[in-house]
Amino acid sequence: MLRPYLAVLSARFQLVLQYRAAALAGFATQCWWGGMKVLIYSAFYAGARAAPMSFAHTVSYTWLGQAFLMFLPWYADPEVADMVRTGAVAYERLRPVDAWGWWYARALAWTAARIAPRAGLMFVTAAVIMPLVGLGRWGLRLPADGAAVALFCAAILAAALLSATMTVLLNVVVAASLTDRGANAFAAPISIVLSGSLVPLAFFPHAFVPFLRLQPFAGLIDTPFRVWNGELAGLNAVGAIGLQLAWTLVLGILGRCAVESVMSRVQVQGG
Amino acid sequence: MAQVVVEGLRKTYRVAVREPGAWGAIRGLARRRWREIEALAGVSFAIGTGELVGFIGPNGAGKSTTIKILSGILRPSGGACEVDGLVPWRDRIRHVARIGVVFGQRTQLWWDLPVIDGFDLLRDIYRVDPARYRRTRDELVGLMRLGPLLDQPVRQLSLGQRMRCEIAAAMLHEPRLLFLDEPTIGLDAPAKLAVRELVGTLNRERGVTVVLTTHDMQDIEALARRVIVIGKGVILADEPLDAFRAGVLAERRVVADFAGEAPRIAIPGVEERAREGRSLELAFDPARIAAPALIAAIAADYPLEDIRVVQPQIEEVIARFYDLHGAGEA
Numbered sequence: 001m002l003r004p005y006l007a008v009l010s011a012r013f014q015l016v017l018q019y020r021a022a023a024l025a026g027f028a029t030q031c032w033w034g035g036m037k038v039l040i041y042s043a044f045y046a047g048a049r050a051a052p053m054s055f056a057h058t059v060s061y062t063w064l065g066q067a068f069l070m071f072l073p074w075y076a077d078p079e080v081a082d083m084v085r086t087g088a089v090a091y092e093r094l095r096p097v098d099a100w101g102w103w104y105a106r107a108l109a110w111t112a113a114r115i116a117p118r119a120g121l122m123f124v125t126a127a128v129i130m131p132l133v134g135l136g137r138w139g140l141r142l143p144a145d146g147a148a149v150a151l152f153c154a155a156i157l158a159a160a161l162l163s164a165t166m167t168v169l170l171n172v173v174v175a176a177s178l179t180d181r182g183a184n185a186f187a188a189p190i191s192i193v194l195s196g197s198l199v200p201l202a203f204f205p206h207a208f209v210p211f212l213r214l215q216p217f218a219g220l221i222d223t224p225f226r227v228w229n230g231e232l233a234g235l236n237a238v239g240a241i242g243l244q245l246a247w248t249l250v251l252g253i254l255g256r257c258a259v260e261s262v263m264s265r266v267q268v269q270g271g
Numbered sequence: 272m273a274q275v276v277v278e279g280l281r282k283t284y285r286v287a288v289r290e291p292g293a294w295g296a297i298r299g300l301a302r303r304r305w306r307e308i309e310a311l312a313g314v315s316f317a318i319g320t321g322e323l324v325g326f327i328g329p330n331g332a333g334k335s336t337t338i339k340i341l342s343g344i345l346r347p348s349g350g351a352c353e354v355d356g357l358v359p360w361r362d363r364i365r366h367v368a369r370i371g372v373v374f375g376q377r378t379q380l381w382w383d384l385p386v387i388d389g390f391d392l393l394r395d396i397y398r399v400d401p402a403r404y405r406r407t408r409d410e411l412v413g414l415m416r417l418g419p420l421l422d423q424p425v426r427q428l429s430l431g432q433r434m435r436c437e438i439a440a441a442m443l444h445e446p447r448l449l450f451l452d453e454p455t456i457g458l459d460a461p462a463k464l465a466v467r468e469l470v471g472t473l474n475r476e477r478g479v480t481v482v483l484t485t486h487d488m489q490d491i492e493a494l495a496r497r498v499i500v501i502g503k504g505v506i507l508a509d510e511p512l513d514a515f516r517a518g519v520l521a522e523r524r525v526v527a528d529f530a531g532e533a534p535r536i537a538i539p540g541v542e543e544r545a546r547e548g549r550s551l552e553l554a555f556d557p558a559r560i561a562a563p564a565l566i567a568a569i570a571a572d573y574p575l576e577d578i579r580v581v582q583p584q585i586e587e588v589i590a591r592f593y594d595l596h597g598a599g600e601a
């Protein structure tokens with residue numbers, strides 16, 4: 001049943017993993033931004049009387065945010081955008097596979113393959129090397145116990161599944177408009193702010209926070225990192241993961257309807 | 272038994288009209304204007320199992336549009352079409368699992384993957400049984416001489432090498448029906464021969480039905496027994512290649528070699544078509560003079576050394592046909 005999807009998932013994962021230069025460059029930029037943010041937060045915490053999160057939690061949240069930055073649906077799958085532009089998307093219709101599942105498997109592989117090396121490096125840097133060289137105060141703190149680690153893994157997995165549904169939705173917009181400009185222009189600012197990547201959602205005005213945590217982008221960054229920090233534990237964490245999965249389902253169904261209707265209308269270019 | 276049935280197929284593309292200049296672009300943002308292009312205006316034909324049909328016509332005639340509809344990736348604006356009892360665009364997934372398609376201008380293999388990995392991926396996409404896949408793959412690799420290419424990423428292949436891989440890729444799941452849209456475009460002579468040989472073999476030995484579009488009339492001559500000619504979205508001819516040729520050019524040809532400079536020949540109903548040193552190409556109207564009588568007449572009056580009956584070049588036939596039907600480029 002799943003054979004075509006797993007095959008394309010693993011092929012794409014391996015391909016993207018080969019782009020080592022891109023991963024290293026990305027890692028370097030993310031270290032830089034992580035360092036800047038941590039510096040800004042230390043200045044802020046030095047003067048602040050009441051902060052919504054402890055300094056240690058904010059710093060961990062920041063490093064994790066850099067490690068998992070690729071969960072943000074910045075842009076549509078470049079491979080799909082390319083195919084739409086050149087008309088190669090025709091071949092997509094020639095495969096005996098469900099169009100949504102096909103793009104979903106690829107989006108998931110693409111996200112995972114960009115995250116795996118960066119998250120690994122970031123973890124070693126912020127959680128191992130920084131404490132060793134005496135920068136522990138500004139480094140990544142580990143979760144309190146094994147249960148938190150297990151819940152965090154579940155939340156990260158859910159975030160990956162959720163992120164891929166968003167990428168597919170962007171693909172659909174690209175396929176419908178025949179260009180990736182429109183979709184990519186609005187995706188980045190919205191997702192950076194609403195996920196908690198710019199600043200943790202807890203820093204937003206009090207009245208908004210509960211609502212911000214209900215919207216789907218929170219599931220990409222805010223939810224898993226609060227699980228890591230132990231702010232969400234036990235049943236609360238399970239509920240938050242449930243919300244991530246519920247959004248995954250909703251956006252997945254939405255995407256599937258959209259893919260079918262767009263792809264049956266999309267006029268294959270050229271030939 | 273007809274494997275492909277097409278009836279009254281129509282396709283109208285809607286394209287946005289862009290007005291010139293910056294002001295036009297701004298106005299276009301507010302209100303788009305559309306223009307309709309009728310690519311297919313009621314196309315009907317039927318193709319039986321095991322046939323090899325040449326689907327030809329000038330640029331913009333609607334060949335690729337037809338192939339796209341038949342292969343399930345484009346929805347027509349009207350008309351009906353069934354392939355093996357399935358409606359391609361409605362039963363897309365089941366339909367595409369049974370056909371093979373090659374668009375000469377595109378690649379269906381993953382650009383960055385070695386050829387063999389791309390094949391393996393197709394095996395999983397089409398859910399082919401692994402043992403069966405290995406057998407088919409090895410056969411195709413032998414037939415298309417792909418052995419040395421298998422480890423190279425697709426992007427490193429030359430056009431001809433890639434096209435051989437593409438055709439093999441389209442056959443890995445053993446489809447009974449193959450659509451080839453300009454499979455020989457841009458290939459050099461040996462690569463074209465290889466492609467023709469493969470397509471011919473698949474059709475003859477495996478009974479694969481083939482629909483082939485091309486602008487290379489040698490492809491048609493080498494492979495097709497039947498041609499369907501389309502122009503401006505309508506079928507202009509659909510008959511066996513020989514009948515088509517005879518219908519377009521009623522004249523027949525002989526090439527005669529003489530001892531010494533080829534002479535001027537004045538026989539009623541005979542015209543000179545080409546001369547080259549000692550040889551002469553003559554066209555004659557079989558209704559006015561029969562071939563044996565013509566040969567006898569030439570031999571009687573001139574120092575004839577050799578004579579052979581030839582067929583007009585297919586390119587010439589097609590060009591003449593397009594002229595007759597005013598089917599030049601749309």
Ligand SMILES: Nc1ncnc2c1ncn2[C@@H]1O[C@H](COP(=O)(O)OP(=O)(O)OP(=O)(O)O)[C@@H](O)[C@H]1O
Pocket residue numbers: 267268269270271284285286308309310328329330331332333334335336337601
């Ligand atoms: N996606 C599209 N949008 C708008 N018009 C199109 C589109 N695709 C094809 N057309 C138009 O439809 C007509 C038929 O095109 P088609 O590609 O089927 O021709 P063809 O017979 O394959 O020509 P060629 O020999 O040049 O490949 C042409 O006039 C073409 O401009």
Ligand SMILES: [Mg+2]
Pocket residue numbers: 271334335336452
């Ligand atoms: Mg074409």
